Amino acid sequence: MSSRTMCITQEGPANALALNKDYSQVVIAGRNVFKVFSIEEDEFVENCNLRVGKNLNLNFSCNDVAWNTIEDHILATAATNGAVVLWNLNRLSRSKQEHVFMDHKRTVNKVSFHTSEPTWLISGSQDGTMKCFDLRTREATRTFYSNTESVRDVQFSPHLHHTFAAVSENGNVQLWDLRRPDRCYQQFTAHSGPIFACDWHPEVTWLATASRDKTIKVWDLAGKPSLEYTIHTIASVGHIKWRPQRKYHIASCALVVDCSINVWDVRRPYIPFAAFNEHKDVATGVAWRGDPHVFLSTSRDCTLYQHVFQDATRPASKANPQAISLNSKGDVAYACQVNMNPVRGSAKLSGILRKAPPHSEQFCQVNSVMHRFLSKNPREMRCFHECARRYILTGRPLSDICDHNAAVAKDLNRQHVSLVWSVVKTLYSSKVGDFGQQTPSGNVSREETGLGVPQTTLGTSTGAEPISTGVGGDGDQHSLLGGGGGETPGGAMSAGEDETETDETPEQHFNGRIGLGNLSIPQGDFFFGDGEMDPLSVDFDRMNNGMMGMSLSNGLLGGSHILLDAQVQQDWTLPSEAFPLRHEIQDRSPPPEQFPNHGSPDLNDHDSQAVTVEDQPSSLLNVTTVPQIGLWDPSHIMVEMLKHHASLGDVQTSASVLLALGDQRRSLTTLDEATQEQWLLGYLDTLTRYRLWDVGTQVIQLAWIPSVMQLNQQSTTVHTSCGHCSKLLQRTGWLCDRCHSSECAMCSVCHQVVRGLYAWCQGCSHGGHLAHLQEWWQVNKQCPTGCGHICEYS
Numbered sequence: 001m002s003s004r005t006m007c008i009t010q011e012g013p014a015n016a017l018a019l020n021k022d023y024s025q026v027v028i029a030g031r032n033v034f035k036v037f038s039i040e041e042d043e044f045v046e047n048c049n050l051r052v053g054k055n056l057n058l059n060f061s062c063n064d065v066a067w068n069t070i071e072d073h074i075l076a077t078a079a080t081n082g083a084v085v086l087w088n089l090n091r092l093s094r095s096k097q098e099h100v101f102m103d104h105k106r107t108v109n110k111v112s113f114h115t116s117e118p119t120w121l122i123s124g125s126q127d128g129t130m131k132c133f134d135l136r137t138r139e140a141t142r143t144f145y146s147n148t149e150s151v152r153d154v155q156f157s158p159h160l161h162h163t164f165a166a167v168s169e170n171g172n173v174q175l176w177d178l179r180r181p182d183r184c185y186q187q188f189t190a191h192s193g194p195i196f197a198c199d200w201h202p203e204v205t206w207l208a209t210a211s212r213d214k215t216i217k218v219w220d221l222a223g224k225p226s227l228e229y230t231i232h233t234i235a236s237v238g239h240i241k242w243r244p245q246r247k248y249h250i251a252s253c254a255l256v257v258d259c260s261i262n263v264w265d266v267r268r269p270y271i272p273f274a275a276f277n278e279h280k281d282v283a284t285g286v287a288w289r290g291d292p293h294v295f296l297s298t299s300r301d302c303t304l305y306q307h308v309f310q311d312a313t314r315p316a317s318k319a320n321p322q323a324i325s326l327n328s329k330g331d332v333a334y335a336c337q338v339n340m341n342p343v344r345g346s347a348k349l350s351g352i353l354r355k356a357p358p359h360s361e362q363f364c365q366v367n368s369v370m371h372r373f374l375s376k377n378p379r380e381m382r383c384f385h386e387c388a389r390r391y392i393l394t395g396r397p398l399s400d401i402c403d404h405n406a407a408v409a410k411d412l413n414r415q416h417v418s419l420v421w422s423v424v425k426t427l428y429s430s431k432v433g434d435f436g437q438q439t440p441s442g443n444v445s446r447e448e449t450g451l452g453v454p455q456t457t458l459g460t461s462t463g464a465e466p467i468s469t470g471v472g473g474d475g476d477q478h479s480l481l482g483g484g485g486g487e488t489p490g491g492a493m494s495a496g497e498d499e500t501e502t503d504e505t506p507e508q509h510f511n512g513r514i515g516l517g518n519l520s521i522p523q524g525d526f527f528f529g530d531g532e533m534d535p536l537s538v539d540f541d542r543m544n545n546g547m548m549g550m551s552l553s554n555g556l557l558g559g560s561h562i563l564l565d566a567q568v569q570q571d572w573t574l575p576s577e578a579f580p581l582r583h584e585i586q587d588r589s590p591p592p593e594q595f596p597n598h599g600s601p602d603l604n605d606h607d608s609q610a611v612t613v614e615d616q617p618s619s620l621l622n623v624t625t626v627p628q629i630g631l632w633d634p635s636h637i638m639v640e641m642l643k644h645h646a647s648l649g650d651v652q653t654s655a656s657v658l659l660a661l662g663d664q665r666r667s668l669t670t671l672d673e674a675t676q677e678q679w680l681l682g683y684l685d686t687l688t689r690y691r692l693w694d695v696g697t698q699v700i701q702l703a704w705i706p707s708v709m710q711l712n713q714q715s716t717t718v719h720t721s722c723g724h725c726s727k728l729l730q731r732t733g734w735l736c737d738r739c740h741s742s743e744c745a746m747c748s749v750c751h752q753v754v755r756g757l758y759a760w761c762q763g764c765s766h767g768g769h770l771a772h773l774q775e776w777w778q779v780n781k782q783c784p785t786g787c788g789h790i791c792e793y794s
Contacts, residue, residue: 008044014298018067029062070118078108124151142181167195210237229266253283274312321368330375399429655683764789
């Protein structure tokens with residue numbers, strides 16, 4: 001027997017191939033090719049071209065071909081026009097066509113000879129029937145009805161003389177007895193999609209099936225059908241064939257995508273035992289030459305190949321030996337690479353004690369070992385589940401969210417997580433102070449600077465410059481003045497008003513705190529009464545060194561100073577005033593006409609009394625050295641905290657804090673989007689393991705990363721089926737396209753077709769209009785159809 005890889009190219013693709021009983025010849029058949037080749041040592045030699053004659057009709061267009069296992073000169077083909085054609089290679093004429101069976105109404109998909117009865121031929125057709133032909137009488141002796149749309153493959157059993165298996169497009173496997181054509185004696189659903197091929201194991205009562213659902217399944221049919229092995233592939237499987245003399249090996253080829261022919265060991269179903277990559281298009285047939293090391297194949301690339309196992313690639317040798325997996329209980333499975341080289345001293349001993357495995361037991365040597373680590377602490381599982389259920393991520397102020405989530409974590413004895421939420425509240429939800437929450441009427445003008453610090457201007461009457469606190473200004477000596485009471489600008493008292501020292505002044509003053517970022521500096525309270533106002537002096541050097549311990553510039557106001565030029569320019573006095581007069585303020589601030597109350601009584605009006613100003617030092621506050629307060633940004637602390645918890649495996653806390661922060665997460669500039677996406681997807685994956693679908697949906701809705709937001713934008717459709725013919729109702733939910741019946745959508749109360757929202761009882765499957773059922777169950781408990789079921793609406 002030839003033992004080298006070789007091929008031959010044809011004028012058209014072949015759909016199938018078959019070998020004669022001594023494996024010396026091969027026949028290939030397709031729509032435009034039908035030839036017999038002798039298999040020589042180094043090449044294929046064409047023996048006969050069966051596609052000859054004057055009338056080349058559809059009988060020559062073949063879907064499948066079979067070679068008689070006893071009579072070496074008899075062939076059978078399945079034609080696309082519904083014909084089953086017999087061919088006799090011993091005919092002396094040029095045309096080898098022996099007989100045509102026209103019993104099927106649609107395309108024939110498969111033909112198969114009995115393994116021990118040379119006159120028995122069975123076929124499976126697109127019309128859903130199977131027919132058994134007797135080659136002696138030249139007629140179909142039995143017809144088997146599968147009650148399916150199409151029969152894709154039929155195979156006689158090598159173990160039971162009168163049994164054959166048939167697979168259909170509805171995913172069912174049927175076992176028939178030739179002596180009982182009225183019904184199959186066993187039927188079961190093997191796949192979720194159409195089954196394209198099946199093959200009996202030559203040694204044991206196993207039946208392998210191949211389907212569009214990308215799996216190959218091995219069923220033990222010795223008793224009740226039981227699934228023994230499942231092989232997962234990357235594409236729909238079109239053809240399969242057991243490897244001779246190897247109990248656990250099976251060859252397969254795909255319908256689409258994959259051009260390789262893979263030989264699988266069913267005990268390791270996720271990676272092929274061997275792969276043959278010679279074809280440039282998908283393979284259409286596989287046939288073993290009776291030798292486990294040699295097989296033939298055809299393909300859509302118009303080639304016929306002979307493959308030798310020594311030329312195969314071994315995907316298992318290139319597989320990654322390391323892997324890890326976790327389950328929802330916290331268990332870890334870990335596979336790692338190990339050294340499989342035996343010790344020299346023990347090699348001879350192991351060879352004596354261990355029996356050499358037979359050829360059928362040989363397996364690719366494993367160079368990895370798997371370890372399993374079981375979690376013995378169910379508390380973490382419960383804490384994760386409870387936190388996911390009870391956490392609040394949106395809908396409330398951030399301070400309330402942090403308080404609630406901290407309480408949840410503390411209740412579950414997760415003190416460190418509770419502390420995290422408390423820190424988030426302190427850093428991101430504290431009130432920012434102002435220079436005054438209640439301002440005197442008309443005399444305070446505030447503008448928000450770019451750094452979020454109020455800019456306040458205190459105005460006075462004409463003739464006096466306003467007090468301005470803001471960015472800019474020069475001078476060696478600066479004064480900070482507190483605001484006084486009164487309705488006039490800046491607390492100045494007009495000489496023309498009939499006010500006495502006993503009049504009550506409105507309580508319109510500052511709230512006593514100057515807001516600097518997240519800090520609040522006491523400002524002091526000013527009291528005005530019958531006596532003189534006590535001077536207020538503050539030692540800023542002491543505050544800078546001991547009490548405050550921070551700098552006032554180079555941070556909050558960008559390195560600028562708050563300047564109040566308060567040098568005394570002239571002396572002035574006010575009669576009938578009971579407290580020391582203030583000095584006049586002169587600086588480069590805008591004139592008082594720009595302020596709303598510029599119409600207040602003017603101190604320098606010609607009708608007012610004369611004012612004499614004398615030089616005197618500032619009686620309120622002298623500043624010789626301006627302290628500096630730096631701006632503290634907590635974002636880097638927050639990022640480090642979130643990364644710390646993620647590194648501990650607590651991705652729930654990291655993701656939940658990000659979701660609760662909302663738009664404030666934009667300040668975390670050092671946290672890249674890829675890390676945030678990793679945390680969110682990890683949290684969603686863990687929620688899925690715990691089946692917390694509602695919490696996962698909320699996380700997706702609150703997500704700000706496009707790849708996460710799009711996870712729930714893919715709709716899921718679940719079709720209902722017709723109650724009569726079981727066909728999926730894909731076009732409409734109330735009318736079957738096959739039997740044109742709408743009885744499955746009838747309302748049990750009004751007996752009309754429900755064309756909108758349909759509700760039904762999961763106990764008895766009866767239903768109808770939602771409104772009608774609500775009215776019915778308000779006064780009744782049993783089903784309106786009279787089936788006797790106690791229905792309940794919730």
